[in-house]
Amino acid sequence: MSRVSVFRREHFNAAHRLFNPAWDEQTNDQVFGKCNNPNYHGHNYELEVKLTGEIDPATGYVMDLKKLSDIIEENVLEKFDHKNLNLDVSYFVNLNPTAEHIAVVIYHILRKEIDVKLDLKIRLYETERNFVEYPA
Amino acid sequence: MSRVSVFRREHFNAAHRLFNPAWDEQTNDQVFGKCNNPNYHGHNYELEVKLTGEIDPATGYVMDLKKLSDIIEENVLEKFDHKNLNLDVSYFVNLNPTAEHIAVVIYHILRKEIDVKLDLKIRLYETERNFVEYPA
Amino acid sequence: MSRVSVFRREHFNAAHRLFNPAWDEQTNDQVFGKCNNPNYHGHNYELEVKLTGEIDPATGYVMDLKKLSDIIEENVLEKFDHKNLNLDVSYFVNLNPTAEHIAVVIYHILRKEIDVKLDLKIRLYETERNFVEYPA
Amino acid sequence: MSRVSVFRREHFNAAHRLFNPAWDEQTNDQVFGKCNNPNYHGHNYELEVKLTGEIDPATGYVMDLKKLSDIIEENVLEKFDHKNLNLDVSYFVNLNPTAEHIAVVIYHILRKEIDVKLDLKIRLYETERNFVEYPA
Amino acid sequence: MSRVSVFRREHFNAAHRLFNPAWDEQTNDQVFGKCNNPNYHGHNYELEVKLTGEIDPATGYVMDLKKLSDIIEENVLEKFDHKNLNLDVSYFVNLNPTAEHIAVVIYHILRKEIDVKLDLKIRLYETERNFVEYPA
Amino acid sequence: MSRVSVFRREHFNAAHRLFNPAWDEQTNDQVFGKCNNPNYHGHNYELEVKLTGEIDPATGYVMDLKKLSDIIEENVLEKFDHKNLNLDVSYFVNLNPTAEHIAVVIYHILRKEIDVKLDLKIRLYETERNFVEYPA
Numbered sequence: 001m002s003r004v005s006v007f008r009r010e011h012f013n014a015a016h017r018l019f020n021p022a023w024d025e026q027t028n029d030q031v032f033g034k035c036n037n038p039n040y041h042g043h044n045y046e047l048e049v050k051l052t053g054e055i056d057p058a059t060g061y062v063m064d065l066k067k068l069s070d071i072i073e074e075n076v077l078e079k080f081d082h083k084n085l086n087l088d089v090s091y092f093v094n095l096n097p098t099a100e101h102i103a104v105v106i107y108h109i110l111r112k113e114i115d116v117k118l119d120l121k122i123r124l125y126e127t128e129r130n131f132v133e134y135p136a
Numbered sequence: 137m138s139r140v141s142v143f144r145r146e147h148f149n150a151a152h153r154l155f156n157p158a159w160d161e162q163t164n165d166q167v168f169g170k171c172n173n174p175n176y177h178g179h180n181y182e183l184e185v186k187l188t189g190e191i192d193p194a195t196g197y198v199m200d201l202k203k204l205s206d207i208i209e210e211n212v213l214e215k216f217d218h219k220n221l222n223l224d225v226s227y228f229v230n231l232n233p234t235a236e237h238i239a240v241v242i243y244h245i246l247r248k249e250i251d252v253k254l255d256l257k258i259r260l261y262e263t264e265r266n267f268v269e270y271p272a
Numbered sequence: 273m274s275r276v277s278v279f280r281r282e283h284f285n286a287a288h289r290l291f292n293p294a295w296d297e298q299t300n301d302q303v304f305g306k307c308n309n310p311n312y313h314g315h316n317y318e319l320e321v322k323l324t325g326e327i328d329p330a331t332g333y334v335m336d337l338k339k340l341s342d343i344i345e346e347n348v349l350e351k352f353d354h355k356n357l358n359l360d361v362s363y364f365v366n367l368n369p370t371a372e373h374i375a376v377v378i379y380h381i382l383r384k385e386i387d388v389k390l391d392l393k394i395r396l397y398e399t400e401r402n403f404v405e406y407p408a
Numbered sequence: 409m410s411r412v413s414v415f416r417r418e419h420f421n422a423a424h425r426l427f428n429p430a431w432d433e434q435t436n437d438q439v440f441g442k443c444n445n446p447n448y449h450g451h452n453y454e455l456e457v458k459l460t461g462e463i464d465p466a467t468g469y470v471m472d473l474k475k476l477s478d479i480i481e482e483n484v485l486e487k488f489d490h491k492n493l494n495l496d497v498s499y500f501v502n503l504n505p506t507a508e509h510i511a512v513v514i515y516h517i518l519r520k521e522i523d524v525k526l527d528l529k530i531r532l533y534e535t536e537r538n539f540v541e542y543p544a
Numbered sequence: 545m546s547r548v549s550v551f552r553r554e555h556f557n558a559a560h561r562l563f564n565p566a567w568d569e570q571t572n573d574q575v576f577g578k579c580n581n582p583n584y585h586g587h588n589y590e591l592e593v594k595l596t597g598e599i600d601p602a603t604g605y606v607m608d609l610k611k612l613s614d615i616i617e618e619n620v621l622e623k624f625d626h627k628n629l630n631l632d633v634s635y636f637v638n639l640n641p642t643a644e645h646i647a648v649v650i651y652h653i654l655r656k657e658i659d660v661k662l663d664l665k666i667r668l669y670e671t672e673r674n675f676v677e678y679p680a
Numbered sequence: 681m682s683r684v685s686v687f688r689r690e691h692f693n694a695a696h697r698l699f700n701p702a703w704d705e706q707t708n709d710q711v712f713g714k715c716n717n718p719n720y721h722g723h724n725y726e727l728e729v730k731l732t733g734e735i736d737p738a739t740g741y742v743m744d745l746k747k748l749s750d751i752i753e754e755n756v757l758e759k760f761d762h763k764n765l766n767l768d769v770s771y772f773v774n775l776n777p778t779a780e781h782i783a784v785v786i787y788h789i790l791r792k793e794i795d796v797k798l799d800l801k802i803r804l805y806e807t808e809r810n811f812v813e814y815p816a
Contacts (some may be wrong), residue, residue, distance in 0.1 A: 004240065004268055004778035005269040006267075006268045008265060010265060013451055013535070020739065035747065037488060037492065039496050040448050041423050042421060042448070044449055044451050044535050044536075045453040049733075059234070060232035060236055061234055061236060081442065082442035084423075084445065084449065088447050088722075095202045095740070096739070100684045100742055103684065104499055128452075130686075130745050130790075131687045132687065132742075133684065134685075136684055136732040141723070141813040141814075142780065143810070149315055150312040150313055151287035158761075173354055173356065173372055175287070175289040175354065175355070175356035176312050177285050177314055177353075178357050179314055179315070179316005180400075196776035196780055210703070219309065220311035224309070224311055249329040255816075263283070263285070274543075275543060276512065276542045276543075277544045278541075280538060281538075282537070303603060322557035324544040331504070332506035332509045333506055333508060334508055336439075346507070368603070370603070372546075372606055379411055394518070402553075403551045405551070407548075408549045408597075411679060411680040412648065412680055413645045413676060413678075414644065414674075416674060417672065441658070463644050467564065467642070468644055472575075511670070513626040535655060555807070557722060559695035559764075562737075581763065583768055584695040584720050584741070585693050585694055585719065585764065586695040586722005588807050625714065627717065627721060628717065630697075658769070
């Protein structure tokens with residue numbers, strides 16, 4: 001049988017600030033540097049969603065990437081795009097919005113929407129030079 | 137011993153149409169949407185071929201990528217580039233030319249041409265935002 | 273006064289064939305080579321629309337790029353995306369769909385939709401390595 | 409004599425919000441949509457600085473791009489990178505931080521730092537699909 | 545009449561060293577820094593050739609980009625690709641191989657090969673962040 | 681527990697020559713072709729460093745990518761950037777500087793600098809179309 005991975009790439013823009021509320025300002029500055037700006041900064045995030053499974057012999061698809069795009073749009077982009085991750089996105093009320101945490105959050109959001117027969121992996125680019133993958 | 141993966145990226149342009157001849161037109165339109173245009177549409181496909189194996193101590197190569205490029209040129213690009221996949225490429229007479237199927241076909245073409253000591257994986261970009269990998 | 277250029281990039285996929293119906297097949301093959309495949313081939317076209325004009329002091333925009341994107345979507349992508357340019361797009365019934373001609377056609381389509389106070393230029397990528405601009 | 413253009417590309421990340429304080433919230437929402445989020449959103453800005461002038465026969469340079477990079481770093485990136493453009497960058501206290509306005513501001517900052525014999529042009533990418541140039 | 549610009553992008557790899565033989569080593573180090581390594585360093589150069597002219601009504605082309613590619617291959621890539629610009633390329637025996645000078649040299653090489661009715665411009669990328677254009 | 685991979689991309693420019701000193705010139709030319717130019721050629725190398733491990737709950741980071749960038753700068757770029765790999769970089773005195781070997785060397789340099797709890801993988805682009813990964 002032919003297991004194939006299919007990938008869909010989407011993007012969203014968001015503001016965020018990195019800090020640990022349990023630490024004082026000096027420690028946050030030492031650890032997070034410019035990313036701790038209390039007025040926020042922002043990124044063009046590129047999101048790659050990877051699904052792995054069998055090809056459906058009737059369609060030749062592992063999954064229709066148009067449908068996958070719609071699921072990402074409704075469940076991720078609607079909540080994240082043009083938002084302040086710290087203030088507008090409930091998942092980050094008590095979670096520092098690092099690229100690592102954003103990828104884990106998106107994984108759990110999409111895991112509920114995607115057929116369990118398909119393996120799921122998230123790659124998230126914060127910049128062209130900094131990016132993360134979950135699960136590893 | 138040092139197992140290393142080497143990658144060569146090539147490209148080809150082709151027309152195709154997605155449909156299942158066992159279905160009526162309405163079902164094909166529902167499933168494949170714009171991709172079911174009976175007059176075809178097309179893509180600039182980007183093909184990444186990944187080989188994994190030991191470094192040859194005499195050359196420092198896993199495989200000479202110039203030779204790999206020539207093998208891809210002769211066995212894949214000659215047959216696929218500037219073609220209509222449905223009409224001109226024999227593999228797709230009875231196989232829907234989705235990105236998944238194209239990747240599987242290219243894998244089997246190249247598997248015969250590449251030393252069995254080397255593992256082979258295909259990544260195929262249909263657009264910058266839609267791509268597939270085989271084997272998973 | 274501050275004249276600024278703003279650019280919006282969109283994409284569409286299409287099939288096409290290059291040939292001159294006034295010529296015999298041999299001449300068409302000599303001139304157009306693989307691009308003369310009677311069964312068509314295709315591309316992922318990248319379209320860059322450039323507008324030049326004064327910044328509106330109320331908005332800070334030369335033009336709202338979301339509105340420009342909508343105009344391109346309705347007037348160009350709806351007609352060109354996932355189409356066979358030779359068979360499905362009326363502009364090319366008697367016009368060879370080279371990148372040069374496609375850019376000129378898109379220019380004239382958009383020129384009617386864009387405020388005359390704004391200068392318009394089209395850049396069209398047929399591949400990453402072949403592209404055109406109109407007007408020069 | 410040989411007039412040549414040289415380009416240096418740099419990047420910065422920032423948060424911003426688009427709105428006109430003279431308008432009510434409803435009008436701002438109609439005009440700026442998601443970009444009017446009062447909690448801000450953000451971008452990875454790519455900045456291209458173009459200088460045009462004669463080649464210095466002693467160096468073969470129009471200008472040493474390392475020196476140009478340092479000038480951009482000190483005068484633009486230090487002020488803009490990882491900032492909230494509306495709150496942290498003085499130029500935007502009374503100026504809506506659209507891509508058009510950011511490009512004009514950067515032009516005037518750099519114009520004072522660059523030899524008057526060299527023509528200066530700014531290209532600013534807000535996303536890969538939306539960008540601006542000043543002067544036009 | 546329709547004047548259109550057409551662009552062809554090619555690439556070559558080369559080693560080079562920047563220095564002025566009229567200067568002592570200390571001055572060369574001050575001016576050219578790491579680029580003055582006497583053992584050379586190197587780049588993947590990306591070359592964009594732009595031609596501007598009328599569309600030929602018989603072909604729909606300003607110029608066949610396949611033919612332009614062949615002209616660049618024979619006249620530029622054959623001489624520059626996988627070479628040491630200082631030692632292997634005659635144009636740079638007495639000319640410092642800065643990006644500016646390489647672009648001017650390529651312009652003059654190609655100017656002799658391209659129909660005089662077509663305007664010619666060269667863009668040369670030394671890296672993704674440093675590039676030049678001639679004529680300005 | 682959440683194992684995540686984080687990636688940092690850096691770049692360096694270098695000259696090199698491929699050859700096997702145990703072979704005569706004719707054999708080296710047959711095997712390495714243009715890459716055997718005794719005067720060297722060069723590349724813009726893009727280096728991707730991938731680390732895999734647990735997210736630190738205090739920071740939300742697997743590793744601070746700014747610190748990773750500093751480690752790469754000090755231990756790799758300082759030694760490789762703007763160098764002749766064959767002549768200036770001690771690792772290649774007796775090792776052919778193929779992309780495979782460069783990746784293995786960089787792996788061993790960085791392995792000593794990175795926390796043993798983190799898995800390490802290197803991807804090295806010699807050009808956009810030729811790249812390698814170690815370990816496989």
